[in-house]
Amino acid sequence: MSVSGQGAVKSRVRFAQWVLSTETASGPPIHGAECAECGEVSDGADDWDGPQMWCLQHAGRTGHTLFRGTVTGYFRASMQEVL
Template sequence: MAERTGWRFVNWVLQLDTSGSGPIYETECTTCGESSEAADDKEAPELWCLQHAGRSGHTGFRALTTSFFRATQVESGGAD
């Protein structure tokens, strides 16, 4: 008797993961590369930029935001 093999294809969706922490914010000087501490809100990294500009005269900054995603299988509505 021959063994029968089948394939099942599954669709996936990528969604923002809100089950853990929210986004993480950080800023970086584009002149010297020094960076702020990571924070749960934008206030501290933005304040760091102003303080760094005052100390160094550097005026360019990069804002880094880290968000988290989760991949989830989506059930198909059709027959197999």
């Protein structure tokens, strides 16, 4: 979109079909856990084993019992077709 010297707005619209896919080249999904009571977070890991062990250790140390599990990964959007 651009604005010309007279204040008129010009825009160009293009319709396209986009597809979203999992991106693995940027690294594997990272698993983690966060205490829902104090906000402390575990280290990231390639699977759930480390974060779940962290939850149990955190519960034993603090008495906090509710945790949020997270998986962080990448997606790649690519244009499939210009309509």
